[in-house]
Amino acid sequence: xxxxxxKIEISGVATPPDARAREAxxxxxxxxxxxxxxxxIDDVDIDIYRRLITAIIGPSGCGKSTxxxxxxxxxxxxxxxxxxxxxxxxxxxxxxxxxxxxxVRRRIGMVFQKPNPFPKSIYDxxxxxxxxxxxxxxxxxxxxxxxxxxxxxxxxxxRLRDSALGLSGGQQQRLCIARAIAVEPEVxxxxxxxxxxxxxxxxxxxxxxxxxxxDYTLVIVTHNMQQAARVADMTAFFGLDVxxxxxxxxxxxxYDETEKIFTNPSDKRTEGxxxxxxx
Amino acid sequence: xxxxxxxxxTSGRLRRRQLISRAMGAGAAGAALLAVAVxxxxxxxxxxxxxxxxxxxxxxxxxxxxxxxxxxGVLFAIVGSVVLVGIxxxxxxxxxxxVAVYISELAPPRLxxxxxxxxDITNGIPTIVMGIFVFTMLVEAHGQxxxxxxxxxxxxxxxxxxxxxxxxxxxxPSSLREASLALGVSRWRTTMQVVVPSxxxxxxxxxxxxxxxxxxxxxxxxxxxxxxVNSHADANPxxxxxxxxxxxxxxxxxxxxxxxxxxxxxxxxxMCVVLLTSLAAKLALARxxxxxxx
Numbered sequence: 001x002x003x004x005x006x007k008i009e010i011s012g013v014a015t016p017p018d019a020r021a022r023e024a025x026x027x028x029x030x031x032x033x034x035x036x037x038x039x040x041i042d043d044v045d046i047d048i049y050r051r052l053i054t055a056i057i058g059p060s061g062c063g064k065s066t067x068x069x070x071x072x073x074x075x076x077x078x079x080x081x082x083x084x085x086x087x088x089x090x091x092x093x094x095x096x097x098x099x100x101x102x103x104v105r106r107r108i109g110m111v112f113q114k115p116n117p118f119p120k121s122i123y124d125x126x127x128x129x130x131x132x133x134x135x136x137x138x139x140x141x142x143x144x145x146x147x148x149x150x151x152x153x154x155x156x157x158x159r160l161r162d163s164a165l166g167l168s169g170g171q172q173q174r175l176c177i178a179r180a181i182a183v184e185p186e187v188x189x190x191x192x193x194x195x196x197x198x199x200x201x202x203x204x205x206x207x208x209x210x211x212x213x214x215d216y217t218l219v220i221v222t223h224n225m226q227q228a229a230r231v232a233d234m235t236a237f238f239g240l241d242v243x244x245x246x247x248x249x250x251x252x253x254x255y256d257e258t259e260k261i262f263t264n265p266s267d268k269r270t271e272g273x274x275x276x277x278x279x
Numbered sequence: 280x281x282x283x284x285x286x287x288x289t290s291g292r293l294r295r296r297q298l299i300s301r302a303m304g305a306g307a308a309g310a311a312l313l314a315v316a317v318x319x320x321x322x323x324x325x326x327x328x329x330x331x332x333x334x335x336x337x338x339x340x341x342x343x344x345x346x347x348x349x350x351x352g353v354l355f356a357i358v359g360s361v362v363l364v365g366i367x368x369x370x371x372x373x374x375x376x377x378v379a380v381y382i383s384e385l386a387p388p389r390l391x392x393x394x395x396x397x398x399d400i401t402n403g404i405p406t407i408v409m410g411i412f413v414f415t416m417l418v419e420a421h422g423q424x425x426x427x428x429x430x431x432x433x434x435x436x437x438x439x440x441x442x443x444x445x446x447x448x449x450x451x452p453s454s455l456r457e458a459s460l461a462l463g464v465s466r467w468r469t470t471m472q473v474v475v476p477s478x479x480x481x482x483x484x485x486x487x488x489x490x491x492x493x494x495x496x497x498x499x500x501x502x503x504x505x506x507x508v509n510s511h512a513d514a515n516p517x518x519x520x521x522x523x524x525x526x527x528x529x530x531x532x533x534x535x536x537x538x539x540x541x542x543x544x545x546x547x548x549x550m551c552v553v554l555l556t557s558l559a560a561k562l563a564l565a566r567x568x569x570x571x572x573x
Contacts, residue, residue: 072461074457074460074461077456077457077460102460102463102464102465103463104463105460105461105462105463106462106463107463109461109462109463110457110461112454112457112458112461114454116452116454116455116457116458117458118455118458118459118473118477119455119476119477128459128462128464128472129462129463129464132462132464132468132472133463133464176458179458179462180461180462183462183463185463
């Protein structure tokens, strides 16, 4: 168990008793993201804790995906995107001048909404990152380890040289998780990882997340509230704020232990959302 | 049993719609047939007219000395064409792919648009102008060589390869780029190891078209390589070399029907070389795809 305590003094940042004993991996203070002049998310304060599963839920367009993409600087890929405020990863300013986004992404992996295996063999999909990062010692062993960790090994061990595109959607998504795990990141971000999958494959991914929690910090964006309730330790509810001028932006409405968010939320908007009464 | 109160058979407006549909279908099929027929007519007539001159010697011997219509072959014109186009491809393919990578992956939108226009204009320049350009740049100082010809052909191929490649790079789903970048792989390696390999089919198709185009070029070669050299058994790219298109050009100018038959035969050989290249590219692609499966 982590014993490092982080001081959390800023009001409004939820610090449930269980989480307080943990190290905050991400510390966001006043984070806003703009696409051009359009503000996508406004003034987000949040601490994301080590080796917990943190779910980000909320209605469409509330900036869930935008927020998770700021965590490993995937937002950089949108030329007009700009971030203000402070976002620290284990004490380092993620958007500091000397921070290399390539190094950030090596430590903070990501799994996407639609499974996106490379048009290569199953083996090469997992080995790709390892080869490029120079982790070539015991490549076979590392590939096997990653596939086992992603609960895919038994299904593919006899056809590692076959194309990854021949796998089912659920298998492809677990392959993408294996590919992300292989390069030994510290955090895995999952952007609606099961929304393109059937219920059985979804359940396999959720079981996998529980397994992965032992070694990794996981952040998952989901629009499926039951999924958040099933997998997450902490849940952040993002909502939409409409400014007087009519522009809309995502805001962090409430962040707390999952159980509290779903049974006894402090904010009316959260309650409305989790009980199915939107608004 | 319920008595029907309406009909489910063809009638009225539906009949009209079906007629139009059939007419359009027939029109499309007809156009496709016409395209194939044109190709067939060209191939057959060229083969027919060249048949008299096509024999083993034609493929295995160098040209007869001193405009002798009897004997001799176009072996070194075939070799010359392969050398000319081969070197041009070696130059144009990597350059063209790099240009396309720059346009589609790296350049700011405004520069990308500019580069696209520049490529299209290059593509539109008459090839003889390319010939004159290379003539003043290389041949005036260093004399005729196959290499000078290859440079001109490479300039002609470059925009074709680059535009074709760029179009297919745009089709590579951005989710693949994201997958690679999210692993902590740099932009450049992502492009080279994920994006370009995913587009390899289109790149090969574009290159094949460019090769076919270059192999058929005559004008830019006239001043650059081989004019007047018709019997050298030579394959050194730094010497002037013969090429099939120049043989066709030269022989078809002769009054002797034997030469004209040879010109047709050379044209037939040229078509076969281009056809073989494109078949080889398709085969290579099929093998590559099979290796990837999926």
